[in-house]
Amino acid sequence: MNNNTTSGSGGGSDGNNDVVNWVALVVSLVALLGTFAQVLQQYIASAAGYSNCGESVMGKWHESKKRRFRATELRFEVQFETPVIFVCPPGNDKGPLPGQKIHFVDGTRDSLRDTRSLSREDEAAQQKTLKERRVHTADNERASWVTLLSQLQSMEKESGEWQQNYYKLNPPQSQPLPGFQSHTLAVAIQAKKRSWDTMPTGVKKPYATTTMCHLLEIAAMMGIYWKEFDRSRERYRAEGNGYFLTGTNVPELGLMFTFQIYGKTRFQENRVIPVDEVKELCCGFVSTLFQEDNKDRRRIEFPNEDPKDLSFLQLGSTREIAETMVLIECNTDTANYFRSDETKHGHLFPVPFELLGMLGKTLRIRNSAFRMLPNPTPYVWDKNFFNLRRLIREYWEKIDDSDITDIPPIPQIQQLKEDAEMLVGVLNADKKSNTPGYSLPLLNALHDVLDRCDAFLKGKETDRDLVRMVVREHFQEVMRMINDKGGAEGDTDGKSTRSGEKATAERFDELTAASPERRQEAFMELYFFKVLREVRKSAVTSYRRRQTTHYAPSTHSREASVVDNTIEGKVEAPSPSASGTPSRPISPVPTTPGVEKRQSDQLIPTVHIHPPDPVPQQYLGMDITTSLDSQAAAIWCTLVLRMLCWLLLHDFNKKDVQIAKSELLGSRLPVYIA
Known part of the structure; x- marks a missing residue:
């Protein structure tokens, strides 16, 4: 009996021990799992930033x-x-x-x-x-x-x-x-x-x-x-x-x-x-019509280099515009107008937009409706103060006016008359279209006129130097007239009149007093009766002086005047000028044997005077002065029509104003x- 009691008591103790062991095992497993979960959580938490x-x-x-x-x-x-x-x-x-x-x-x-x-x-x-x-x-x-x-x-x-x-x-x-x-x-x-x-x-x-x-x-x-x-x-x-x-x-x-x-x-x-040239416009650079399409342009170098020709224009700030005026060889006064805050820089609209329209590359995609571009200038483009459509109509009336003796009857002028008349008709039809203001026939017509203007300005029959002279003299004259307070030189009454008609404006200040209906007419009268005459005369005079005067031209000229002539050690005499007038003789410079020897030892180049460029083919058989006058007038009329068409084909937001950042191109x- 005792044995059974003892045995029973021992069995109960073993059962209790088993329970305790199981409980201990469970607790240990829970602790192990908790530890494992904690370690795993720490590893997972080490993946910073996942959330x-x-x-x-x-x-x-x-x-x-x-x-x-x-x-x-x-x-x-x-x-x-x-x-x-x-x-x-x-x-x-x-x-x-x-x-x-x-x-x-x-x-x-x-x-x-x-x-x-x-x-x-x-x-x-x-x-x-x-x-x-x-x-x-x-x-x-x-x-x-x-x-x-x-x-x-x-x-x-x-x-x-x-x-x-x-x-x-x-x-x-x-x-x-x-x-x-x-x-x-x-x-x-x-x-x-x-x-x-x-x-x-x-x-x-x-x-x-x-x-x-x-x-x-x-x-x-x-x-x-x-x-x-x-x-x-x-x-x-x-x-x-x-x-x-x-x-x-x-x-x-x-x-x-x-x-x-x-x-x-x-x-x-x-x-x-969506054209590649937008990259340049963002930083104040403008590709011009004279840019070669196959030219390998490395934009990253442009901010570190000054433009050497008219392939690019810098218009991102007033200082850069002044440098651009120097690039097209304007006088110092014209450049200083843009450097000063006290002078005026616009007439109906800021003058840099006129330069942009005359020389800017056509950027619109053929048959496309997109016209907006980034503004490359520091000026506001606000069309509330002028009407480009009326300007084109007034241009057609003026270039077709037989009373304006400064417009020669040559084929290019006749083409401009036809283009202007065609544009006026397209503008009238545009009002009745389903998309008035930017109908596709209008945009394509403007594009076609720009292509014809570019073909003339870049053609073999047009002298590139004369084009540069006309552009230079145009902006010199326009900026002078904008800032001239004393009236036109040589006028006794401050007004010039057309025969049998009312007086035309002599200064751009008078445009502000004109009514909106009269403003565009007064602007074109001022351009054709005043600006054209002065530009043609000054451009031809400057062109002939450059062709006949033997001097070292600027870095913008196409040919150098200084060559290494140390072997001959002499200065060649110039040939007669293109106009038939002998050039001014160059006085001989006396030299001594010692000086000549020292110059030869130091390999100092001497000046070699080139003869003038040959007379362009289109001037042969004609009076050179009359031909140059006609060519200069045709170039000016082409540039003005191109400016109007370019500005009407493209557009800018008036809230968009360029902040100088040309070095970021x-x-x-x-x-x-x-």
Whole structure:
């Protein structure tokens, strides 16, 4: 019995021990699991920045994020992809990242997928807004470059759809509507792998990368105009078309820009022409009609070099405009007019726009409706104070006026009369079109006239030096008359009259007192009765002096006058001038044997005087003075019509004013978009 009792007592003790052991095992397992979970949590927590790469921040780009375990450091590294944004032609196959595929922003579904962007409609639906393009104030956690990519896609899509509708509203055209491949300016991206380990301390969101020049170009394409661009204080602010762009310096990184939407956006007739020359206009450079199309232009070198010819003009600031006047060989007074804040720089509109219209390259894409360009000048383009259409009508009346004796009856003048008459008819038809103001027949007609003007100005029958003389004398005379307070020289009553008609304006100051209906007529009367006469006379005189006077020309001349003539050690005598008048003889300079020997030993070149250029073919068999007068008048009339057509074919936003930044043309300074 005792044994049974003892045995029973022992069994109960063993049972209690088993329970205790099981409880201890469970507690140990729980502790082990807790420890393991704590260790695992610490490893996972070592993946810093993973939560900052979510869909709410990066949109579809969040799919690229991943953790990578670094065994040597016993931690996880967060890797992700962000875009490198740049601007190039659609056919470009070389990007900043070698070997990476380039995706272009063209507004199509394929482009949305490749760039991992959302269309404006998809983004609005995702944000659960009531209306498309409504301002969002609750999605500030999203990276601004995600919104930028979405807006760039919408820009291409909306402007393309608008142009298709515009094309349908106009009469059937022989040429097709230009598509995306006809553009020479497009936004492209490449995906770049990044690590959160390299993120600066103060940056909490992944950022996109671009360069300063590409940022300026993208801002111009989207209709964003710079209001503040202070590099000394690192303050940058631009706004326009419902967008807001600000920039500041971030320690350990560099310039960081933030893109925001603050209002409604629109990409229709206000869309900037997608051409490569927009890159230059953003920084105040202008390509001219004399630029060679096959010229290999390396823009990154331009800011460090002064322009040597009329291929480019710098108009980004009053100082640069003054230097451009020196480039076209204007006198010092004309350059000083732009250096001074006390002088006037405009008549109906600022004079630099006149230079832009006379020499600027035609940038509109054939058969396209886009006309907007970035303003390369520091002046406001406000069309409320003048009417370009009326100016063209007044031009036609003046060039067809037989009372104006300064207009010669030569073939080029007859062509200009026909072009002006044709334009007046197209302008009248434009009022009755479905798209008044910018109908396709009108734009194409302006484009055709510009092509014919360029063919004349660049043709073999036109002397390039005479063209330069006419341009120079025109702006010298216009700027003098704008700032002349004493009236015209040689006038006793301050007015000149046409036979049997009322007096015409003698100074540009009188245009401000003219009524809007009379203003354009007075302007053209002043140009044809005053400016043309002075320009023709001064240009011909200067041209003949340059052709007949043997001197060392400037660096802008096509031929040098100084050659190495140390072997002969003599100065050649000039030949007779083109006009038949002997040139002024050069007095012989007496030399001594010792001086001559020292010069020879030092290899000092002597002056070699070239004979004058041969008389152009079109002047042979004619009186040279009469022919030059006719040619100069034809060049001036062509330049004036070209100016009117160029300014009517292209357009600028009056809120867009150039802030001097010419040295940033082609700048590859890295900047970042938050």
